[in-house]
Amino acid sequence: MSSPVTTPSTKPNTIGDPILSATGLTKVFVSGGKEFRAVDDVSLSVNAGDVLGIVGESGSGKSTVARLVMRLIEPTAGRIMFEGGDLTAKSGEELRRMRRHMQIVFQNPHSALDPRHTIHSALAEPFLIQSKLRGIELERGIDALLDIVSLPKAFKYRYPHELSGGQKQRICIARAVALEPRLLVLDEPTSALDVSVQAQIITFLQELRQRLNLTYLFISHNLAVVRHICDHVIVMNQGKVLEHGTTEAVFAHPQNDYTRQLIDSVPRLPRLAG
């Protein structure tokens, strides 16, 4: 996207280099004096241009990992490197500047948008916070975003409740790509959507990745979706990484018993004829 939206990225991404890596990531929640290890010594690395999937059942810690790498919550231990910089060591203005390059899309688009803000102000917010774009240029930026997610410009004047779930999720994605991030963390982006809409969003995400040269960290409990969209995959259970590898290898030849059980549990459909 060569739009007047933001200043161009300082560093071109070289395909193959890790854009994000985490080592020994651990998060301990304390509740009622008891410790709970939500994430236990997780290491991962995502290469630029790749899609890394994290799959697991509820309580496996996959969403906590998403929040940790975004530093929305603070890790108890471990290090997160983003584009060669140590994210865990950053704070204040420096962290804020790094953050524009990594964005997150949440599961439920119905609660991710403020019901009292128009789509216009939802889309303007990232620019107002992170850029100096104002006035007519801001308008152009917002129009460009609506273009990217293939929604009509007139949507600017609508409120979230006037949009369908799939349209809202597109707005959330538009917001996330506003500042031309290099990494997009997608936390169950299609779980709240119907299958026909899920297919729209997945196809759109795949296209968007090509167009904007994005890297995805894709969190999901839906194994079929993960198999469809991810290049590499991590299987988590009870806060630990049980298995990781290329999607093909993990799905075709799971090494871990739990992974095998997980894959076998998904009901199979008879093949379409012809």
Add this chain to the structure above:
Amino acid sequence: MTALLSIENYHLDIPTFDGTLKVLDGINLSLAQGETLGIVGESGCGKTVLARSILGIGPQRARRTNGRMTFDSMPLDELDEAEWRRIRGVKISMIFQDPMTYLNPLLTVGRQLSDVLVAHARALGRPALSRQERRRRCNELLEQVQIRDPERVEASYPHQLSGGMRQRILIAMALAGEPKLLIADEPTTALDVTIQAQILDLLRDLVDRLGLTVVMISHDVGAIAAIAQRVAVMYAGVVVEQGATNDILTRPRHPYTQGLLAALPDIEGDHQSLEAIPGTIPNLIHPPSGCRFHPRCPRATTICTSEKPAMTSIGADHVVACHHALD
């Protein structure tokens, strides 16, 4: 074979502030004793309203404008509350998506299960069961849903049990009246995939062992395929296609069914590109004229905009409502 449940030309409206929602538009379904029917469709297609209407617990303002439902040769639309009490939860019972919502957090599981037995006895005008009898029956019911340590579970509160366990308990409650028909509304949607597999196994087992007739509603084609012998596909308040599960899934004839299946990513990993169905589901206050799917249909022609397609038989136990059904 006479049908246990038959639904004929059923129309349902729900008046709202913005206008009247035409939620069900001429539903025809019939279900024989011992059969398992899956109703699949996306959110807003009317599948839950339909299921609840079978039990007489549809939205309060909902109005039947045409058609009828018959269960075990009883006209369901003409029953009064007292008659309903002898059927609802007894002859026809239902399980729901989120088991926690249907369990009282303040009472033990044993107490809630035994309350169900008491209520059934009262509704049927039978003498109340003694404490021992209730206890024995509770154990029996929990064993039926493959709970190995019924005593411990009975003494537990819902929050002490896992989601899968809670769903088993709801199923046990649903079985308490020895129902002829079980309606399962998204019974596995809130569960993890490994637990989902266990619950589907249990339902299959109950169908085999108790000869239970089941209507299972889900948006998850996979879950439906795992238990249903027959499938009805719903779109915007209309059953668009109905037939044997294998036929529907391998040779869909309605463009919507075909689109729905093409939109599903495949766990077996064919990296085929997903085909989305363009557009969104219609507003049921002003549903599209003619075929309700025509604005999103790749095969639509002028006749589709003006004439509602009739259900046509296109093979043994396979019907489709489309002017341009696929070959």
